[in-house]
Structure formats: structure tokens, C-alpha cells
Amino acid sequence: MADGPAPAGAGPLAGLRVLDLTLAMAGPMCTQRLAEMGADVIKVEAPGGGDFSRAATMGGVTGFGDGICFVALNRAKRSLVVDLKRPEGREAVLALARGADVLVQNYRPGVAARLGVDHASLAPIAPRLVYGSISGYGEDGPMAARPGQDLLLQAFSGLTFNGGVEGGLPQASPLYMVDVTASHMLCEGILAALLERSVTGRGREVRVSMLGAIMEMQAQEVTAFLASPAPPRRSRAPQVSIWQEPPYGLHACRTGVLAIAQADLAVLAEALDLPVLAGLKAARPADADAEALAAWRDRVVEAVAARLREKDAAHWDALLAPRGVWCMVANDYAAFLAHPQAAAVLTDMEHPRMGRYRTVAPGIRFPDGPPAPLAPPPAYGAHSREVLAEAGLDAARIDALVASGVVVTEDGR
Numbered sequence: 509m510a511d512g513p514a515p516a517g518a519g520p521l522a523g524l525r526v527l528d529l530t531l532a533m534a535g536p537m538c539t540q541r542l543a544e545m546g547a548d549v550i551k552v553e554a555p556g557g558g559d560f561s562r563a564a565t566m567g568g569v570t571g572f573g574d575g576i577c578f579v580a581l582n583r584a585k586r587s588l589v590v591d592l593k594r595p596e597g598r599e600a601v602l603a604l605a606r607g608a609d610v611l612v613q614n615y616r617p618g619v620a621a622r623l624g625v626d627h628a629s630l631a632p633i634a635p636r637l638v639y640g641s642i643s644g645y646g647e648d649g650p651m652a653a654r655p656g657q658d659l660l661l662q663a664f665s666g667l668t669f670n671g672g673v674e675g676g677l678p679q680a681s682p683l684y685m686v687d688v689t690a691s692h693m694l695c696e697g698i699l700a701a702l703l704e705r706s707v708t709g710r711g712r713e714v715r716v717s718m719l720g721a722i723m724e725m726q727a728q729e730v731t732a733f734l735a736s737p738a739p740p741r742r743s744r745a746p747q748v749s750i751w752q753e754p755p756y757g758l759h760a761c762r763t764g765v766l767a768i769a770q771a772d773l774a775v776l777a778e779a780l781d782l783p784v785l786a787g788l789k790a791a792r793p794a795d796a797d798a799e800a801l802a803a804w805r806d807r808v809v810e811a812v813a814a815r816l817r818e819k820d821a822a823h824w825d826a827l828l829a830p831r832g833v834w835c836m837v838a839n840d841y842a843a844f845l846a847h848p849q850a851a852a853v854l855t856d857m858e859h860p861r862m863g864r865y866r867t868v869a870p871g872i873r874f875p876d877g878p879p880a881p882l883a884p885p886p887a888y889g890a891h892s893r894e895v896l897a898e899a900g901l902d903a904a905r906i907d908a909l910v911a912s913g914v915v916v917t918e919d920g921r
Contacts, residue, residue: 532577536559536578544870550895551585558888571861587886612642614642656719671742673743686718743806761823764838788807
């Protein structure tokens with residue numbers, strides 16, 4: 509880490525160097541967060557195309573030259589393309605590791621060791637290095653070698669049976685929420701290890717699994733399931749979560765959709781002119797009677813849903829919100845992005861190929877000073893030469909690595 513105060517606007521992690529040996533989403537999102545807070549993040553990619561997300565298209569957008577997944581999760585980084593499977597490439601990365609503060613990888617278990625960049629290999633030569641890793645299911649166990657993909661973790665962990673209807677398909681999230689949570693967890697662990705290092709002078713290994721991440725997300729539900737003599741089950745009426753009191757969920761209106769989170773049935777009975785809800789509140793079955801409780805939930809949801817279909821979602825939102833009902837009109841992206849509240853969570857950036865584009869702003873803010881500058885995602889191999897020179901390799905050595913194909917530069921020279 510560089511000595512002296514960080515320059516103004518550089519972010520609280522200015523001076524930290526991070527080696528990013530990650531692909532796809534969870535790892536790159538973790539290292540991007542470190543970059544957004546000022547760290548110098550060097551994305552180490554393999555020859556032959558690098559991070560496969562560079563080629564992953566989304567929404568038919570091709571103007572960036574790289575896939576949207578790569579563009580969205582790799583800004584403010586530098587790119588080094590080097591072949592870790594060849595001894596000369598591994599030695600170059602070891603030279604970088606000696607001067608780095610953090611290394612992050614999300615290879616499948618065993619791959620980092622085969623490449624010689626696991627914690628056991630690096631700790632003796634870089635004792636101050638904080639080494640972070642994300643796996644799918646942990647380092648061992650019967651699932652360790654299976655692909656750690658978001659939907660698969662949702663399906664494996666039981667989460668998808670928390671919603672939907674009885675007899676219907678399980679309900680998965682359309683978002684990569686397990687990746688996002690794992691990235692946050694690893695970032696937290698890395699920052700804690702860096703804080704410890706400021707006292708002890710030594711780094712340590714930090715491990716996160718996507719399975720551990722999705723279990724933390726379900727801490728309430730899994731604990732309740734293990735403790736309950738009669739856990740709730742899915743029933744006839746569609747449910748966002750079987751663990752929440754009805755009418756928690758999304759409800760079709762005459763036009764639009766209304767989300768209802770927390771609502772006292774007595775308040776809803778008066779506001780919606782539905783006296784039946786007051787009676788249903790008084791007649792709620794005991795939790796131990798799962799079958800009766802499921803039938804009761806259906807009656808509540810069906811009564812509310814029938815009333816809400818009579819008027820527009822905006823009408824109900826204006827009526828219910830002032831009465832303390834936690835509700836919201838459901839927006840699509842176009843409607844949300846047109847809302848004035850959206851401006852605070854968006855930012856404009858410049859891309860060398862796409863030009864000016866709008867994207868999601870960093871979620872962590874430090875209002876007492878200007879943020880770290882945001883740069884667009886790096887071109888493949890754009891910084892190979894400068895990064896290796898900073899690691900102490902002379903021009904002749906770098907030329908030889910490029911000529912042999914161990915290192916790739918943006919322009920091939």
C-alpha cells in the first residue's frame with residue numbers, strides 16, 4: 509500500500525492494490541466495489557478472450573464491444589492478460605502478488621492450487637496479502653465440484669419453494685441475488701482482514717461460498733422451519749412468501765399492479781370496505797394447524813384481490829399508504845427510471861466505443877468528500893505492459909513474454 513495521504517477524491521481505499529482473478533459475476537462485483545472505493549484493481553485474464561462475460565450478450569446490446577455483464581461489473585479496473593498455465597506467466601503474477609494488498613479468485617475448488625495461485629502457495633512469498641475466494645458450495649463436500657450458478661443455488665437450497673402456488677412450479681428470483689450477496693460478504697470479509705492487518709501486519713485468507721450466502725439470506729426462514737412443528741406450506745392463492753402474513757404479495761388491479769407488504773387486516777377492512785377481513789383477522793387459525801392456516805390465507809388473499817381489481821393501482825396506493833399500509837405500485841424499468849427518485853441511483857459514464865451511457869451508480873456513498881473517479885471497463889489487455897512494468901519487469905522481459913504469447917496486449921504489441 510502506498511504511503512502518505514490519499515489524494516482528494518480518490519476514495520477511502522486509495523493506495524490499495526487488488527489482483528482480480530475472477531470471472532462472471534460474484535467475484536467481479538466484489539472487486540468492482542473495491543475499485544469504486546478507490547482501490548487499484550488489476551483484472552488478470554487468460555489469453556483467448558479472458559473473462560467469458562466479455563462475450564455474454566444481454567438485451568441485444570453490442571455497442572460496447574464487450575457483453576453488458578462485463579461492462580456493468582468491471583468498471584474502474586485495469587486489464588492484464590497473462591497465461592497462468594505457463595511458468596513464465598505464473599512468475600509474472602507472483603511478482604505482482606508480492607506487492608499486492610488483496611487477491612480475489614472464484615475458481616472452482618482445486619483450480620487455484622493447480623495454477624499455483626492458492627493461498628498456501630502465496631502466503632510464504634506475500635505474508636501481508638489478504639486472499640479472498642468465492643466458491644459455489646464450499647471447498648469440499650459432495651457438491652463442491654458442481655457449477656456454482658445462481659439459479660442452481662436457489663433450487664438446491666430450498667428457496668424456490670417459499671413462494672408460488674400449491675402444485676405449481678417453484679418460484680425463482682429472476683435476478684442473480686446469490687452472486688450479489690456473496691460479493692457483498694466477501695468484500696466485508698476482505699475489509700475486516702485489512703483492518704486486522706493494520707494491527708498485526710499479516711494478511712489472512714477469507715472464504716465465502718454462494719451456498720453460505722443464500723443460507724444467510726434465508727436465516728429467518730430456515731430457523732423457523734427447523735423450530736416449527738408445522739411449517740407453512742404453499743396453497744391455492746399465489747404467494748410471494750409462505751412465511752409472511754396475507755395479503756403480502758403482488759395484486760392485479762383494474763390497471764397496474766399493487767404490492768402490499770405489511771398491512772393490518774382491520775385497517776384494510778375499513779379502507780377497502782371489506783368487513784369480512786375484520787372477521788378473518790379474529791378467526792386466524794393457530795400456526796400449528798398448517799392446513800387450516802393455508803385455507804385462511806387463501807380466503808384473505810382472494811377477498812383482497814377481488815376488491816383491488818375494481819380500481820387502478822395508483823388509486824389504491826393513494827388510499828392505503830396514508831393509512832399506514834406498506835404498499836407500492838409495481839413499476840417496470842421504464843416507469844421506475846422515469847421517476848424522479850431514480851436519478852439518485854444512476855450515473856452517466858463515457859465509453860470509448862459506446863460513448864456516453866447511463867448506468868447504475870455505486871451504492872456506497874461517502875458524502876464528506878468527492879467519490880473515487882469512475883473509469884469505463886478496461887479493454888482486453890489494455891494495461892498489460894504498464895502493470896508488468898510496475899511489478900519490476902523490464903521492457904525486454906515484457907517484450908519476450910508478449911512475443912511468446914504468455915502475455916497479450918490490446919494492440920498485440
